[in-house]
Amino acid sequence: MLAEIGYVAAWLALVVAVYSVFAALLGARRRSSSLILSARNATFVIFGALTVALGTLMIALLSQDYQIAYVWSVSNPSMPTFFRITALWGSQAGSLLFWCWLLSVFSAASVALNWRSNYRLIPYVIVFQSTITAFFLLLSLVIENPFNRFWLDGAEVVQSALIPAGLAAPSEFNLAQSARGLNPLLRHVGMAFHPPMLYLGFIGFLVPCAFAFAALVTGDLSNNWIRATRRWALIAWVFLGLGLILGGRWAYDVLGWGGYWGWDPVENAAFLPWLVGTAYLHSIMIQEKRGLFKTWNMFLIIATFSAVIFGTFATRSGLVESVHSFARSDIGFPMLLIWFSVTLTLGGLIVWRRRRGELRDDHTFSGIFSREGLFLLNNFVFLALFVVIFWGSFGAPISSELFFNTKITLGVEYFTRVTPWLFLALFILMGIAPLSAWGASALARLGRGLIVPAVLTVATLPIFILQGHSGMWSIIGYFFVLLAGWVAVYETYRALRARVRQRGENPITGYLSLLRRNPRRYGGYLIHLGIVVIGVGVIGSTAYQQETQATLRVGESTTISGYTMTYDRFEGGQVAEDGRIMDIAVVSVWRNDQHLATLRPRRDFFPNQQDMNSMTIAGAHSTLENDFYVLLLNWDEISQNSATFKIYINPLINLVWWGGLILIVGTLAAMYPNTAPSRVESRVSAPDRRAFGGGRA
Amino acid sequence: MRKRSAARAILALALLIAVVVAVGLAAAQDTSTVTANDVNEIAKTLYCPVCENIPLDTCPTAACEDWRYEIRLMLEDGFTPDEIKADFVRRFGDRVVGTPYDPVLRALSFVIPILAAVGVVALVIYVSVRARHTPPQHRLDAVTPAAQNDGLSLQERLRAEIERDIAR
Numbered sequence: 001m002l003a004e005i006g007y008v009a010a011w012l013a014l015v016v017a018v019y020s021v022f023a024a025l026l027g028a029r030r031r032s033s034s035l036i037l038s039a040r041n042a043t044f045v046i047f048g049a050l051t052v053a054l055g056t057l058m059i060a061l062l063s064q065d066y067q068i069a070y071v072w073s074v075s076n077p078s079m080p081t082f083f084r085i086t087a088l089w090g091s092q093a094g095s096l097l098f099w100c101w102l103l104s105v106f107s108a109a110s111v112a113l114n115w116r117s118n119y120r121l122i123p124y125v126i127v128f129q130s131t132i133t134a135f136f137l138l139l140s141l142v143i144e145n146p147f148n149r150f151w152l153d154g155a156e157v158v159q160s161a162l163i164p165a166g167l168a169a170p171s172e173f174n175l176a177q178s179a180r181g182l183n184p185l186l187r188h189v190g191m192a193f194h195p196p197m198l199y200l201g202f203i204g205f206l207v208p209c210a211f212a213f214a215a216l217v218t219g220d221l222s223n224n225w226i227r228a229t230r231r232w233a234l235i236a237w238v239f240l241g242l243g244l245i246l247g248g249r250w251a252y253d254v255l256g257w258g259g260y261w262g263w264d265p266v267e268n269a270a271f272l273p274w275l276v277g278t279a280y281l282h283s284i285m286i287q288e289k290r291g292l293f294k295t296w297n298m299f300l301i302i303a304t305f306s307a308v309i310f311g312t313f314a315t316r317s318g319l320v321e322s323v324h325s326f327a328r329s330d331i332g333f334p335m336l337l338i339w340f341s342v343t344l345t346l347g348g349l350i351v352w353r354r355r356r357g358e359l360r361d362d363h364t365f366s367g368i369f370s371r372e373g374l375f376l377l378n379n380f381v382f383l384a385l386f387v388v389i390f391w392g393s394f395g396a397p398i399s400s401e402l403f404f405n406t407k408i409t410l411g412v413e414y415f416t417r418v419t420p421w422l423f424l425a426l427f428i429l430m431g432i433a434p435l436s437a438w439g440a441s442a443l444a445r446l447g448r449g450l451i452v453p454a455v456l457t458v459a460t461l462p463i464f465i466l467q468g469h470s471g472m473w474s475i476i477g478y479f480f481v482l483l484a485g486w487v488a489v490y491e492t493y494r495a496l497r498a499r500v501r502q503r504g505e506n507p508i509t510g511y512l513s514l515l516r517r518n519p520r521r522y523g524g525y526l527i528h529l530g531i532v533v534i535g536v537g538v539i540g541s542t543a544y545q546q547e548t549q550a551t552l553r554v555g556e557s558t559t560i561s562g563y564t565m566t567y568d569r570f571e572g573g574q575v576a577e578d579g580r581i582m583d584i585a586v587v588s589v590w591r592n593d594q595h596l597a598t599l600r601p602r603r604d605f606f607p608n609q610q611d612m613n614s615m616t617i618a619g620a621h622s623t624l625e626n627d628f629y630v631l632l633l634n635w636d637e638i639s640q641n642s643a644t645f646k647i648y649i650n651p652l653i654n655l656v657w658w659g660g661l662i663l664i665v666g667t668l669a670a671m672y673p674n675t676a677p678s679r680v681e682s683r684v685s686a687p688d689r690r691a692f693g694g695g696r697a
Numbered sequence: 698m699r700k701r702s703a704a705r706a707i708l709a710l711a712l713l714i715a716v717v718v719a720v721g722l723a724a725a726q727d728t729s730t731v732t733a734n735d736v737n738e739i740a741k742t743l744y745c746p747v748c749e750n751i752p753l754d755t756c757p758t759a760a761c762e763d764w765r766y767e768i769r770l771m772l773e774d775g776f777t778p779d780e781i782k783a784d785f786v787r788r789f790g791d792r793v794v795g796t797p798y799d800p801v802l803r804a805l806s807f808v809i810p811i812l813a814a815v816g817v818v819a820l821v822i823y824v825s826v827r828a829r830h831t832p833p834q835h836r837l838d839a840v841t842p843a844a845q846n847d848g849l850s851l852q853e854r855l856r857a858e859i860e861r862d863i864a865r
Contacts, residue, residue: 257755384817388810411795549733
C-alpha cells in the first residue's frame with residue numbers, strides 16, 4: 001500500500017509540474033493574474049505531493065517493507081535506524097526522488113518569498129523551476145522508480161510499480177533474509193550529511209538561475225534578479241562548500257588512503273560548480289555597486305547551473321569511473337539532453353539580449369586596480385581553474401577515448417602541476433582586493449595597505465618554518481595565503497578600532513555591530529579567513545605528509561617523524577550490532593616517551609554484502625599540529641601475532657575542517673539582513689520595481 | 698699424502714660452503730633492501746588497472762596486492778622506477794599513470810589547459826579594453842528605450858512607462 005501511495009503522489013507531482021509550466025506561460029502571456037496564481041499554487045502542490053511520496057519511501061525504509069525493491073536493495077534487518085534513514089539517498093532511485101523533493105522545496109520557497117517583490121519575474125521562474133522538476137520526476141518514475149515492488153511470476157521475480165494481474169507478492173520473510181543492506185562505504189556518519197549538503201548546494205543554484213532566465217525572458221535586466229537571489233546563491237554556495245568538506249572528511253575516515261582529496265572526477269564534478277558559483281558571488285557585487293558586467297553575471301550563473309547538471313550527469317550516468325559513484329543507471333542520455341538544452345537555451349537568451357544592447361553596462365570600467373578590476377581578475381582565475389579541472393577530469397579522458405581510442409587518467413600528478421599557480425593567484429587577489437576601492441585605486445594605495453599585513457605575515461611564517469615546512473614553494477604558498485588572512489583580520493581590526501574609539505563600545509559588541517552594519521564585507525572577511533585556514537591546512541597536509549609501512553609482531557614498534565607506535569594485540573572476529581565482523585589491531589602511540597593514545601585501526605567485514613564487503617577504518621590521534629593516522633592493512637590470520645600497518649603523519653590537516661567551520665559562520669554572517677544600506681538601495685531602485693508591476697520591495 | 702688430499706678436500710668443501718653462504722647472505726641482503734615503502738613510492742604514481750581511479754598503493758584488492766608484489770620483484774631485479782612504470786603502461790595502457798606516457802596524449806593533456814589559460818588572459822585584456830571604450834548606458838535606458846532624448850524629466854518618463862505598463 002505504501003508503494004502505491006508514494007507512486008500516485010509522485011505522478012500527481014509530475015502532472016501538476018507540467019500544468020504549472022503551461023499555466024505560468026499562459027498567465028504571463030495573457031497577463032492573467034489568476035493563471036499565474038494557479039501556477040504558483042501548483043508549485044506548493046508539487047511540494048506537498050513529493051513530501052507525501054518521499055514520506056512513504058521513508059516509512060517503507062523504517063518499517064522494513066522489503067516488498068519494495070528499493071528498500072530491499074539498500075537495507076536489511078540488521079541495519080540500525082540511523083542508516084535506514086540515510087539509505088533514502090543510498091542509491092540512484094531514492095536519491096533521485098530526494099533530489100526532486102529538494103527541487104520542490106526550493107521552488108516553493110523561492111516563489112513564496114519573492115511573490116510580491118518580483119511579481120513580473122515569477123511566472124518565468126515557475127516555468128524554469130517546474131520544467132527542471134518535471135524532468136527529474138520523469139526520470140525517477142520512468143527509469144529509476146523507487147516504488148517498484150517485487151512480484152512472483154512463476155519461479156521468476158519481477159519488479160513493477162503497478163499490481164500485475166495474476167501475480168503474487170513474494171514472502172516477506174524470504175525477502176528480509178536476502179535483503180542486501182546499504183553499501184558499507186555509505187555507513188558513515190559523514191554520509192548522513194554529505195549527500196544532502198551537496199544536493200542542497202547543487203539545487204540551491206536553481207533559484208538564481210531561474211531568476212536569471214526570467215530576467216532574460218522578460219527583459220527586466222536591472223539588478224532585481226540579483227537582489228532577489230543573492231541569499232539563495234549564498235545558501236547554495238555554503239551548502240556546496242559544506243558538502244565538499246564533509247565529503248573530504250568521509251574519504252579521510254572511510255576510504256583508507258590517508259588523504260581527503262584525490263582529484264577524483266566525482267569530487268571534481270562537485271567542485272566545478274563551487275568554483276564558478278564563487279566567481280558569480282564576487283561578480284554580482286560589481287553589478288550591484290557599479291552596474292558593470294551584466295552579461296558576465298548572466299553567463300556565470302548559467303555556467304554554474306550548467307556545471308551542476310553536468311556534474312549530476314557525470315556522477316549518475318557512469319560517464320567516468322569513480323570510487324565515489326554510488327548511483328549509476330541509464331539516466332545518462334536524458335541527462336545529457338537536458339544539460340545541452342538548458343545550456344543552449346540560456347546561452348541563446350544571453351546572446352539575444354546582448355545583441356539588442358540590453359545588457360550594456362551602466363558605467364565604464366575604471367582600471368584593473370579598482371575593486372571591480374581585481375574582482376574581474378579573480379573571476380578569470382576561477383574560470384581558468386574551472387577549465388583546467390574540467391579538462392583533467394572529463395575533457396582529456398573523454399577526448400582521448402573518442403579520438404585516440406585510448407583510455408587515459410589525468411591524476412594527482414596533472415592537477416598538482418596545473419592548479420597550484422591558479423590557487424596562488426587567487427590568494428594573492430584575495431589579499432589585495434579588499435584594500436582596493438570601487439571605481440579606481442592607485443597602486444601606491446594598495447601597497448601602503450599591504451605593509452602591516454605583510455609584516456604580520458613575515459612574523460607568522462617562522463611558526464611553519466620551525467615545524468620543518470621550509471621548502472621554497474611551500475613558504476611562498478604560506479606567505480600569500482597568510483597575507484590574505486592578515487589583510488582580512490587587519491581590515492576588520494581597523495574598522496573595529498575606529499568604532500570602539502568613536503562609540504566607546506566593547507570590542508565584542510563593536511564587532512557584532514560591524515557584522516550587522518555591513519554583513520557582506522565583514523562576513524566576507526570571515527569567509528576569507530575560513531578559506532585561508534583551509535589553504536594553510538592543504539599546503540601542510542599535502543606538501544609535508546609522511547608515510548611508512550611496517551609489519552610488526554606483537555610487542556614490536558616502529559617510528560615515524562618522532563612518533564613510536566607499538567603493536568599491542570589483535571582482537572579478531574568481533575561482531576558488531578549490525579552484523580559486521582570487525583578485526584581490530586590495538587596499538588599504542590608514543591612521543592618523547594610519553595604515551596599519547598591507544599588506537600584501534602580495524603577492518604570491517606560485511607558478510608551479507610555482495611559487492612563491496614569490507615572497509616578499512618583508520619585509527620587516528622588528532623591534534624592541531626598533525627594527525628597520527630594508522631591503517632591496518634593485513635595480519636597473520638592463523639597466529640594473529642603479526643600485522644602490517646600503514647602510518648601517515650598528516651600535518652595541519654585539522655585546519656581543513658576548522659576552516660570549513662569558519663567558512664560556514666562567515667557565510668551565515670554575510671547572509672544577515674543588512675537594514676541600513678538596503679533602505680538607501682530601495683530608494684534608488686524603487687522606480688524600476690514599480691515600473692515592472694512589482695509590489696513592495 | 699692421503700691426509701693432505703683429505704685436508705685439501707675439506708678445505709675446498711669449506712670454501713665452497715663459505716662461498717654458498719656468502720652468496721646466500723648477499724642475496725638475502727639484496728632482498729631486504731627493497732622495503733614496502735620503496736614499493737609504495739612507485740605504486741603511488743600508478744593507478745589500479747582494473748579499479749576506478751584508485752592509486753595502486755592504496756587499492757585493497759588482491760589483484761593490486763599482486764601488482765605491488767610485481768613491483769617489489771622488479772625493484773629486486775634492478776629495474777628503475779621509470780622502467781617499472783613504462784612496463785605497466787606497456788601492459789595496461791596509459792590509464793595506469795597520472796599523466797599519459799604517449800607523447801601526443803601527454804602534450805595534449807598539458808597544452809590544452811595552457812592554451813585555455815592563455816585564452817582566459819586574452820579574454821581579460823579584450824574585456825578590459827572593450828569596457829574602457831564602450832560608453833556607459835544610462836540606468837534608465839534599460840527601462841525605457843523608447844523614451845530616450847524626448848526632453849522629459851526622469852519622473853515623467855517613469856510615470857509614462859508605468860502607465861504604459863498598466864495599460865498593457
